[in-house]
Amino acid sequence: ELKVEQNPLFLSMQEGKNYTIYCNYSTTSDRLYWYRQDPGKSLESLFVLLSNGAVKQEGRLMASLDTKARLSTLHITAAVHDLSATYFCAVGMDSNYQLIWGAGTKLIIKP
């Protein structure tokens, strides 16, 4: 059974700082997604990572995938208040219709 663990589940940080959210999963996977959810809003796709060593960047966010370690990271550089949200990773397998979701990391960035 595929399990996905995110940590931390809650993160409060100051503007201008750097931090990393981790997403570990328990079995082999061929795709990993990062989503963002603002309070009361829906999920917005951020990144799709499809191969070992994949790295994608958008603004102050950078995501990477290490399929051998079964680990993805979402790195935040010089955080700004607008990045406050809950971030989810989701992992899929070829043999399964499902995406298995992490519990989410609630990120609060203080001015």
Add this chain to the structure above:
Amino acid sequence: ETGVTQTPRHLVMGMTNKKSLKCEQHLGHNAMYWYKQSAKKPLELMFVYSLEERVENNSVPSRFSPECPNSSHLFLHLHTLQPEDSALYLCASSQDPPPNRDTQYFGPGTRLTVL
């Protein structure tokens, strides 16, 4: 309208009521999904439709009944729900049905409260 829309956005119902949630996607996608998002729990997949055919039913109680009349519309019919069914119900769509590597695009959700 663009993207994925859901109505109603908020719904309060008693345990004996019957109601329906509606989802419409304007993206020309071939797959649609229902998810349940409860507080403090990971997102749970409920149903998957591919080209209007149900391909996955994730052991969801029969008090939830999906309907997909065409590739753009998806309904979730609700009857005799329990208070623990209170949650945010999210609809999503993707270009191709799973298993695939397509990104899923989500609607804004329906916040359901069962009294």
